[in-house]
Amino acid sequence: MEVLAYILPYLVGAVILVPIANRLGLGSVLGYLIAGVALGPALGLVTENAVDLQHLSEFGVVMMLFLIGLELRPRELWTMRTQLLGLGGLQVFGTMALIVAGVWMLHGSFRVGLALGMVLALSSTAIVLQTLQEKNLERRTGGRAAFAVLLFQDIAVIPMLALLPLLAQTHTDEGAFFDGGGHGGEAAAHHAVNLLHGLPAWAHALGILAVIAGIILAGRFLAYPVFRFIASGRSGEVFTAAALALVIGTSMLMTLVGLSPALGAFLAGVVLSGSEYRHQLESDIEPFKGLLLGIFFVTVGAGVDFGLLFSEPVLIVSAAFLVIAIKGVVLAALAIASRFPARDAWLFSLSLPQGGEFGFVLLGLAVTTGALPIQLAHLTTLVIALTMFLTPIMFTLFEKVIEPRLGVGKAAIQEADTIEHQGTVIIAGIGRFGQIVNRLLRSDGVETVVLDEDARQIDTLRRFGVRAYYGDASRMSLLEAAGIGHAKVFVAALRDTQQQVRMIEDIRRRWPHIHIIARATDRTSAYRISAAGAQTVVREMLAGSVEAGREALEQMGTHPYRAEGIARAFRRHDDETFEVLREIWTEDFLNNPDYMNQARERSEELSDILRSDFSQHPESDEWAIQAAERFDRDEDEENGQKPAAE
Amino acid sequence: MSRSILVLYAHPRPSRSVVNRRLKRVAEGISGVTVVDLYAEYPTHYIDVRREQARVEFADAVIFQHPVYWFSAPSLVKEWVDRVVTYGWALGESEALKGKIYLHAVTTAASHGVFAQEVTGRAALRAQFHPFEAMAGLCGMRYLPPFSLFGEVEQQSRAERLDHHAATYARFLRDLRDEKLDLAQPYRQQMVAT
Numbered sequence: 001m002e003v004l005a006y007i008l009p010y011l012v013g014a015v016i017l018v019p020i021a022n023r024l025g026l027g028s029v030l031g032y033l034i035a036g037v038a039l040g041p042a043l044g045l046v047t048e049n050a051v052d053l054q055h056l057s058e059f060g061v062v063m064m065l066f067l068i069g070l071e072l073r074p075r076e077l078w079t080m081r082t083q084l085l086g087l088g089g090l091q092v093f094g095t096m097a098l099i100v101a102g103v104w105m106l107h108g109s110f111r112v113g114l115a116l117g118m119v120l121a122l123s124s125t126a127i128v129l130q131t132l133q134e135k136n137l138e139r140r141t142g143g144r145a146a147f148a149v150l151l152f153q154d155i156a157v158i159p160m161l162a163l164l165p166l167l168a169q170t171h172t173d174e175g176a177f178f179d180g181g182g183h184g185g186e187a188a189a190h191h192a193v194n195l196l197h198g199l200p201a202w203a204h205a206l207g208i209l210a211v212i213a214g215i216i217l218a219g220r221f222l223a224y225p226v227f228r229f230i231a232s233g234r235s236g237e238v239f240t241a242a243a244l245a246l247v248i249g250t251s252m253l254m255t256l257v258g259l260s261p262a263l264g265a266f267l268a269g270v271v272l273s274g275s276e277y278r279h280q281l282e283s284d285i286e287p288f289k290g291l292l293l294g295i296f297f298v299t300v301g302a303g304v305d306f307g308l309l310f311s312e313p314v315l316i317v318s319a320a321f322l323v324i325a326i327k328g329v330v331l332a333a334l335a336i337a338s339r340f341p342a343r344d345a346w347l348f349s350l351s352l353p354q355g356g357e358f359g360f361v362l363l364g365l366a367v368t369t370g371a372l373p374i375q376l377a378h379l380t381t382l383v384i385a386l387t388m389f390l391t392p393i394m395f396t397l398f399e400k401v402i403e404p405r406l407g408v409g410k411a412a413i414q415e416a417d418t419i420e421h422q423g424t425v426i427i428a429g430i431g432r433f434g435q436i437v438n439r440l441l442r443s444d445g446v447e448t449v450v451l452d453e454d455a456r457q458i459d460t461l462r463r464f465g466v467r468a469y470y471g472d473a474s475r476m477s478l479l480e481a482a483g484i485g486h487a488k489v490f491v492a493a494l495r496d497t498q499q500q501v502r503m504i505e506d507i508r509r510r511w512p513h514i515h516i517i518a519r520a521t522d523r524t525s526a527y528r529i530s531a532a533g534a535q536t537v538v539r540e541m542l543a544g545s546v547e548a549g550r551e552a553l554e555q556m557g558t559h560p561y562r563a564e565g566i567a568r569a570f571r572r573h574d575d576e577t578f579e580v581l582r583e584i585w586t587e588d589f590l591n592n593p594d595y596m597n598q599a600r601e602r603s604e605e606l607s608d609i610l611r612s613d614f615s616q617h618p619e620s621d622e623w624a625i626q627a628a629e630r631f632d633r634d635e636d637e638e639n640g641q642k643p644a645a646e
Numbered sequence: 647m648s649r650s651i652l653v654l655y656a657h658p659r660p661s662r663s664v665v666n667r668r669l670k671r672v673a674e675g676i677s678g679v680t681v682v683d684l685y686a687e688y689p690t691h692y693i694d695v696r697r698e699q700a701r702v703e704f705a706d707a708v709i710f711q712h713p714v715y716w717f718s719a720p721s722l723v724k725e726w727v728d729r730v731v732t733y734g735w736a737l738g739e740s741e742a743l744k745g746k747i748y749l750h751a752v753t754t755a756a757s758h759g760v761f762a763q764e765v766t767g768r769a770a771l772r773a774q775f776h777p778f779e780a781m782a783g784l785c786g787m788r789y790l791p792p793f794s795l796f797g798e799v800e801q802q803s804r805a806e807r808l809d810h811h812a813a814t815y816a817r818f819l820r821d822l823r824d825e826k827l828d829l830a831q832p833y834r835q836q837m838v839a840t
Contacts, residue, residue, distance in 0.1 A: 559660050564689030 036301020060292025069269020088152020219271030
């Protein structure tokens with residue numbers, strides 16, 4: 001209960017301030033930060049538990065990297081390698097070089113310069129990625145480049161963690177990764193266990209390689225059967241538990257060998273990105289990630305040490321702007337050298353010049369190992385927090401000022417985005433019905449995404465190269481992960497009408513523009529599903545039964561062309577009847593005289609139509625009737641024998 | 647040598663047909679003649695192009711047998727021509743139709759009255775089927791004027807007339823198969839002469 005008690009103010013603060021920030025167009029990250037300031041320095045509601053909570057919420061970053069990994073197939077990662085190493089490497093080393101040079105000139109200390117350079121070179125993965133996604137910028141050149149740099153930084157943290165203790169005057173124990181005092185707090189060092197501690201360098205390296213190989217192999221060969229087993233149980237919360245266990249387990253394993261847990265989670269994500277459970281994992285982890293990251297931002301806000309800020313306001317604010325300027329210059333130089341279009345160059349330069357959460361971690365370690373004086377570390381913490389605070393404002397600057405100036409409106413971007421995903425169809429339910437729909441669409445080259453709860457079926461489809469994913473399609477979070485936001489058509493092909501109705505109603509509410517084609521069993525089910533908001537309702541048995549009726553007519557001796565005509569007339573009349581009766585249909589239609597009368601009338605009308613349009617003989621031409629009858633008699637008498645040729 | 651003949655029979659309402667049904671059965675009874683009921687095979691009008699092309703490639707003579715509907719063939723015949731006779735098969739790279747004999751064998755109920763004036767003259771009939779003639783010419787086929795069956799034989803009852811038509815059509819198909827017709831001359835006269 002205690003934990004819940006001190007989470008409560010954070011939740012309440014977020015609930016009040018985030019929607020307001022969003023309404024004002026500031027983005028949710030700034031909303032969380034403001035909520036933190038309101039709770040901490042302003043109202044003093046944050047207890048000493050803040051540090052514990054912060055450690056917990058830092059796990060949101062790990063989850064975010066897991067989700068990023070899930071989105072990124074190994075092939076895509078490989079195509080990113082130039083940007084990753086080129087942009088990322090130059091950003092980190094360029095920034096470090098400038099800071100080292102600056103500190104060395106002002107302060108005369110190379111060690112302090114290097115430590116500060118490492119701390120400040122890093123940007124905030126949490127804020128930047130969250131904001132890029134929120135503002136739909138992550139697919140653009142500038143957004144992708146920013147992502148590549150962030151990924152490189154996340155990897156670069158590992159050697160930095162190893163290097164930092166070496167900078168200390170007095171060498172102390174290596175700290176754990178998520179260790180450290182956080183902003184404005186004490187350097188509460190709690191040492192994690194490092195299994196490889198004290199081993200020779202080669203064994204250390206070997207251990208790390210073994211763990212990475214283990215994660216990849218387990219993801220490839222162990223995760224599939226385990227998930228399939230869990231999936232066959234069809235218990236949603238167990239799957240969620242498994243997903244959480246996977247992420248937490250992987251990151252702990254990485255911590256045990258002294259690697260970044262975020263990197264481990266990222267790796268696990270990439271390994272599982274090709275699996276059919278990808279979207280289900282995404283939709284399971286996503287809410288945890290969102291919540292934890294939110295709380296993390298609140299703790300950043302709450303941790304701002306206003307006392308220190310007010311004592312040295314000029315120094316701290318100018319330092320923050322100096323950091324942004326230095327990093328911005330490096331980023332702009334990279335963007336220009338890479339020949340980014342103007343918009344993307346601005347986006348890239350404005351998105352990354354802040355300090356990041358990993359900076360806090362490094363600072364904590366720097367203090368415990370004595371690489372940096374405590375006073376300077378506290379100051380730097382405040383500077384980083386301030387730059388993080390300014391980031392959402394930079395994005396707003398980009399969106400509201402720079403982009404309009406460049407003459408490229410939102411419309412152009414939106415259009416490019418939809419073209420990329422044009423023609424995607426999501427098929428929920430891949431029984432006999434959904435399968436045919438999928439095969440037909442794919443035979444014409446239409447891109448489909450298939451969702452079903454039958455793990456074995458999904459596995460089979462994947463062997464045929466279908467983009468099939470395991471999961472409960474009536475969960476909106478899964479549909480969102482599967483990309484319903486970009487899809488044009490949604491095929492609702494679940495077996496159960498009740499489930500169909502619920503799913504269609506939910507989709508209609510959230511994505512009013514998507515075209516829904518839904519499977520219905522009988523007429524009643526079709527009316528319900530149509531009322532739920534499906535534009536097109538297909539009665540699953542109708543086409544097949546009409547087809548069987550047509551075949552039977554043929555076997556009774558009706559000419560195929562006439563049989564086809566009758567079947568079509570029947571079908572058309574039935575479709576019209578469906579439309580007519582839909583207007584007056586009620587759940588208790590059997591006691592609805594209006595409905596029953598109309599239904600009877602329509603059925604009589606059908607007989608009339610068929611009689612007049614498809615009568616066997618011309619009524620106007622007596623001679624022809626007689627001749628035809630005579631001919632039929634002749635034919636019968638011959639008893640199926642062929643007429644003589646001569 | 648004998649020719650292989652493909653009769654493409656097109657009658658949308660065979661149950662109302664008197665003459666055509668009889669003629670179809672006559673054609674079916676002659677060896678070397680393959681009869682295809684187009685409306686039975688393609689009730690949806692969705693033609694299997696490859697199958698039809700293979701049929702034509704196998705034949706030496708192609709006959710569309712059908713009633714005259716509004717001064718032309720029933721719509722499926724046009725659809726067949728549009729879909730099957732394609733560039734790259736009949737024209738261009740391959741000339742699959744070259745040298746094959748091609749004609750329409752038509753019946754019409756309009757053997758009297760005002761309507762007949764427009765329809766029944768041989769010259770008028772040939773003019774009506776000019777689009778098909780032009781197509782055949784372009785594909786290098788040997789086009790014969792329509793083989794028409796209607797009441798120029800001023801004979802007795804309708805039943806007798808039907809028998810006469812059947813016999814004429816049977817003889818025409820056999821002569822065509824056995825290469826007994828001089829294709830340079832009007833074939834009607836040759837048949838009357840023998």
